[in-house]
Amino acid sequence: MEAEPAALPDDIEALKAALLAARADAAAARAERSDAQALIVNLRLEIEKLRRALYGQSSERGRRLLDQMELQLEELETAATEDELRAERDAAKTTQVGPFTRKRPGRKPFPDHLPRERVIVPGPTTCACCGGTRLARLGEDVTETLEAIPRRWKVIQHVREKFTCRDCERISQAPAPFHVVPRGWAGPSLLAMIAFEKFGQHQPLNRQAERYAREGVPLSLSTLTDQIGACCVVLDPLFQRLEKHVFTAERLHGDDTTVPVLARGKTDTGRCWVYVRDDRPFGHTSPPAAVFYYSRDRGGGHPQGHLASYAGILQADAFSGYGKLYEADRKPGPITEAACWAHARRKFFVLADIAESARRKAKGKTPAFVSPLALAAVRRIDALFEIERAVNGKSASERLAARQEHSAPLVADLESWMRAERAKLSRHNDVAKAMDYMLSRWPAFTQFLKDGRICLSNNAAERALRGIALGRKSWLFAGSDRGGQRAAKMYSLIVTCKMNDVDPQAWLADVLARIAGHPAHKLDELLPWNWKAGEPASHVAEAA
Template sequence: MDLDPSTLPNDIAALKAIILGDRARRSDTEAYIAHLKLQIEKLKRALYGPKAERTARLLDQMELELEDLETTATEDELRAEQVAAKAKTTTVAGFTRKRPSRQPFPEHLPRERVVLPGPTQCACCGGSRLAKLGETVTETLESIPRQYKVIQHVREKFTCRDCEKISQEPAPFHTIPRAFAGPGLLAMIAYDKFGQHQPLNRQSERFALEGIHLSVSTLADLIGATCVALEPVFKHIETMVFAGARLHGDDTTVPVMARGQTDTARVWAYVRDDRPFGGSGSPCAVFYYSRDRAGVHPQTHLAGYRGIFQADAYGGYNKLYELNRSPGPIIEAACWSHARRKFFELADIAQNAKRKAQGKTPAFVAPMALAAVQRIDALFEIERAINGQSPAERLAVRQQLGAPLVAELEIWMRAERAKLSRHNDVAKAIDYMLNRWSSFARFLIDGRICLSNNAAERALRTLALGRKSWLFAGSDRGGQRAAMLYSLITTAKMNNVDPQAWLADILARIASHPVASIEKLMPWNWTPQSRALAA
């Protein structure tokens, strides 16, 4: 801001107001520039697709930076207004940051009307003959702290004057026998632990601050009883997952407590998601825990399955693809995202630029790896256009547009591989694909197959995000309980259902719900009990 020294006031408070106003304008400008940069990156991603594996991570980082800048800008703006008001000066020009338009609050939220008393006389002439013209409503979203209540089930006793027998209504069904916790409290504890990654010791501290003393051992007892109550739901989801004609599979590490140290265990995810090819099956996921990564675990999980299996090239899956396997062979469909990642790591230009800016020696960027990434990206671009269409429609487009690109890619890879040593990193990435080429090209003959295994990786994100919060699983049994509840929470999210509300509702119903009708409680068929009664 250009200032004329002759126009500056001599009052110290007024000078402070000018300085703070200039700081507020700079903060607003920086926040607005960051907002525009973020919008540009999002538009680039929408227009050209993700050009790099780390594009989403870059957008997340930019959003965090924008959040900090906007917070600083608002703080500086309010402080400048306060100082200007105290100084009673008008020398500071106001600057209003362009903020996004506020969307109306959801209609289902309850409204509380606070009616301010109207004037009793005219502010202009002082007259008392006033008539109501209308009203102006300003809505403010408010938060109410968690509320608790004790429900007393009163069963009156009656005695018969004729036979002197006592009559009384039977006790209502409880989610947990002889337990003091209601279904809403059980669902909140379970979802906070496995959905929001809040360990039980932190939850116990939070309850204590709210005046309710629940020890960690008590909360652990409730979690164990909740798992027992929800086991029929988990078993039904498990059945639905393995009834699909196509599955996604993946695994991730889980630290587990051991004697004097922590061991690295595994959680296996199997996902059924027929939405990419317009299938009628509901999306669902199931998780399993194991102490190690031995191949016997996925072979046990998939012992009764036959169909298409999309996964990485883990050697433990090989026995599943044998032709003489009972009840039948599993058809392997390789993941192009895994293959692309091996080339991308050798052609990460952005990472090299970062290393150069930090003064580190940049790694070698392989032109051959960059060319492979660009060829594979062309296939993903075709897949985005046919996502959600029927298998026949997807197959027709793939045969017309994708098959020539795949044929050219194979010819190019075999020609370039002949020029490379077997110890070359690019050669290893090429061999990864050529050794499994029939599995990679299988999507050209079956419209149900996806190009990537990202569905399983998205399911495992629920667990990966919480690993740093809970550090490790307490035991093998704890890992098994976590896998079960991750299955329920992830399935609810895949069906756009609030996991905590769903868990609370089915915990309230499941004790008296017939096992034969368990399908009605599944997330894809679920209707809240209050809404069902209203209907």
Template structure:
């Protein structure tokens, strides 16, 4: 047996007993404070980890398109599983000599497009009646079953023949002039050039992968050969790029943003930038066609946006990146640019703290939820709901609607954020997005006084999505010139997409015609003019 525990030594007088009680109370208070601090640190770490996971893997629930993708993937799996189960059930019924199960209902198939060519394959008819053997058969009609098929890509060599003639009287030799080619010593047709350009800059397929695929099809086109044609074709398309650049810079409002792009350097890769400036007047009923302009740089210095927008004045939709501050300077030559900050960007800071509600319901170990952030998201969503109702109206109509509907909500949000900030400590997580808005409130309130401004900068973010996805495929740009070439081609391809034009078909037609088009008529080849021309063509 263990010896009994020793009895605690009690004080003999009242003063000593009082001192012991105070000491014990102090130890308990210190222990409770330490426990409270640990719990707060745990909650803070959980929140930080959750935010870092969001930065790594993207927004989880904010974009509806992600939910749609997941549901479509589940639908794909269920459809494939049902087809497999149906075949297995039919085979089991056949082996067991049982009646075949009823076929399941399949989705209704749309008819094939009328413009597709039809190849008629006639099954040989019987020459005699299988019942009586008579040869007297008469056709009653026919049943046609259509099957969609794809023909593998075929290659061909086009021989352009220029015949020579001599005059028997003066012995002069006559020959038609050589056709225009987009590249010197050209041996690639415009459709092949357009395919190479679009796959490299639109589908993010590097030239080495294209060369390997062509080799498997029996065509030997080396990487150096493809690169030579890409360089000359890009130079031939430069006049159209310049016209699009002038069109973008004539806008009264631009969406601006940038993203990283690795650029190869000596023994390493530098983190360069791709900048975009998007003109899209459709949200407020503008008639001018949309367009996107891209630039490349090796760093993110303020000098780059200053140079890109030199001499331009208007409304700049952008985030709070400090590199744009030189454009807002009242002392800027030609006058300052008006800042219109992105409400979607501000909302994202609150959403990261509010969207944790779903994980909080899964158990006590989940990260805490900020009720202030949830309320802020609801208030900002109310503004976007108003915007959806006035989208496409004229600038004046949008301004009037915002003054009547949005201004009371914005003023109330401003006052509410100020009140909540006074209750928070400097280290509170929700204090950061609140400070982000309050310190730049004039930029966020620009939309109330100018109907040309938009509530978000999503147009520029969408324009950069291709680079964000593509750099995972091509890893890096080979040089500064390579990054600039990618920016120039992205200008052409994205502008075509914004005008609902097939970029590859447009590039093929432009490459076939640009050498023979006078400088004064190059504007006819721009995507929006090309679309109108193709619509008028019978």
């Protein structure tokens, strides 16, 4: 409510005080409003996460929407803190308005494993009240502040003393320590950092070299490339064992994605293929793993070569290059095709995206057409995914029994409904094309009703490729075909570490330090799912 002019004081100092109080009130109101907005978005985000945890992903855009909500929350929280500090500053200028304090959730204590550094603030030597000097220690209050120390570089000197024999005058000396690179200079932790930054964090070597130079350690690009090449050679035996483990699986997930490759005067488009072994959905205890391969094109000969010795179940999209793998007379045996229901659902979902249509309408654009048939198909397929969420992690026999009881009737009803509706549509209709995609491959789509090991979707392979899809924006392109092949091997090891909840950089550092002296017949002990951090590779004596 605005004050009447007659009620305002005539004194200038009083007017200044009133103005300061009004400003403080306004600042407190802004801070309170910002806090409320942040709280609303935070609660919406938590509700959406709980809904997804209970009912699964409701749409292909769900993950992106969560990311957008988290970004919005970040911005609102930042704005709320700014407004709170401004309100405190304005309130400090007047005694008439109390400061606004945001209601924050209790902060979790810092992890116990972090080292603590005590900084003692000297206590008073005299009483602040009476000036007396007879003070007795009552206790202490500890305020913890989390701090980060910039990366520290050091040079480790391996000192090998020489001894000469007084009898034969022969010189004796301990052998030189092993380096990953012959006559190398980089320690295993540094090599692991360089490799993980390049392949795990998608930071090209030229950017790494620039950052190291700013930290006072100039390392040339050619020097860093030498280290990467040496690491790939040393880790190759582990990649071969990983490859063997993946292709002894009963079921594989397969997929591929584009990889820009630098060519003469232009950029070509290569492919990165992945094959994932993940038996956890049907209760198997075999560790999950992924193997990546690189090729210059998407010819069908590549997956046929990758899977030349494999016989089992392959869950993949409808790529024609897989066709020869499913032939009955194939050696060493046919591969069973299992189609991905998530791919099929996506084709209908695009035509039934009500949310996208509403967004276009809100922006003043022509709303996208929402097909009732596509919407009905999405709902029928979602019912199957709901059943799958209930049996995830159970044994293959339990999954098969539940599918025969609950899923089989829904699949039969879906087929009859699609065939009846398809007969009424033109072959040029988009919904008809989505139906044809499924109906022409119906045996592959219904294979999950015959085998409890099969998943309803190929999401395991898509998750494995997600890092490459995100990294393309950082590294722009692979430098050559050889570079693509090296990257594929390193992706295999890093992604497998993540699938087994192992820190890839810690694993790389430890394995590079130990692999030279590790028995060849025990290399399986160094695979991510068997790995246990070893003792330090050497004990360094500090110079006096």
